[in-house]
Amino acid sequence: MNASALRNGMKISQPAMSQHLAVLRTARLVREERQGRFVNYEVDPEGLALIAAWLTKYRAYWPARIDALKILLKDMEQ
Amino acid sequence: MSETEPEKQAEILVFEYELDAPPEKVWRAISVPGFRNKWLPKQDLADADPVSTAPGEEIRYAIRDGQPPFLESVVTFQVRPGADGGSVLRVVHGLTDSRLVPRKVPAANNNGPRTMLAA
Numbered sequence: 600m601n602a603s604a605l606r607n608g609m610k611i612s613q614p615a616m617s618q619h620l621a622v623l624r625t626a627r628l629v630r631e632e633r634q635g636r637f638v639n640y641e642v643d644p645e646g647l648a649l650i651a652a653w654l655t656k657y658r659a660y661w662p663a664r665i666d667a668l669k670i671l672l673k674d675m676e677q
Numbered sequence: 678m679s680e681t682e683p684e685k686q687a688e689i690l691v692f693e694y695e696l697d698a699p700p701e702k703v704w705r706a707i708s709v710p711g712f713r714n715k716w717l718p719k720q721d722l723a724d725a726d727p728v729s730t731a732p733g734e735e736i737r738y739a740i741r742d743g744q745p746p747f748l749e750s751v752v753t754f755q756v757r758p759g760a761d762g763g764s765v766l767r768v769v770h771g772l773t774d775s776r777l778v779p780r781k782v783p784a785a786n787n788n789g790p791r792t793m794l795a796a
Contacts, residue, residue: 625777626777646777649748649777650772653742653750653772656742656744661692661770662692664717665766665768668696668706669696672702672703675698675712
C-alpha cells in the first residue's frame with residue numbers, strides 16, 4: 600500500500616504518516632518498494648522475524664534468570 | 678527514582694517480580710559481580726561493567742545476543758521496597774541495536790519534517 604492509501608480513514612497528515620512509516624522502516628517492521636513514481640509499503644517479514652525471535656528468546660530468558668536469582672538470594676547471608 | 682533515558686529503545690520487555698529478600702540484599706545480588714555472575718552469566722552481557730548505576734535503585738547492563746545477528750540491547754533493573762520487608766524487582770529490556778534503532782532519523786526521501794517528537 601502507498602502512504603496515501605494507508606492514510607484512508609485516519610485523521611493524520613501526510614508528513615505525519617511519513618514520519619510514522621520512517622520509524623517503522625528503520626525498525627525494520629515495514630519495508631518500502633518503489634514502483635515508478637509511487638512508494639509502496641509492506642510488512643518486512645525478515646525484520647519482523649528478527650525481532651520476534653529476539654522477543655521470544657528473552658521472554659523466556661528473564662523468568663529463568665530470576666528463578667536463579669531467587670535461589671542465590673536464599674543462599675546469600677542477610 | 679531517576680528516570681534517565683540516554684538512548685532510544687525499541688521492543689521493550691517488562692517484567693516485575695516480588696521477592697522475599699529486602700531491597701539492600703537484592704541490590705547486592707544484581708550489582709556485585711561475584712553475586713551477579715551466579716544468576717546472570719557474564720557471557721550473556723556485552724560488558725561486565727554496568728552502563729549506568731543509581732546506587733540502591735537502578736542498574737543497567739548492555740546485552741549482546743549470543744546468536745546471529747547478535748542484536749544489542751540494554752537491560753535495566755530497578756529495585757524498590759515491596760510488601761512485608763521484601764522488594765519488587767522490575768526488569769526492563771529493550772533493543773538498542775543501531776540496525777533497528779538508529780541514533781537519528783535518516784535523511785528523509787520525502788517532504789516530511791525532520792523533527793521526530795514535536796509535541
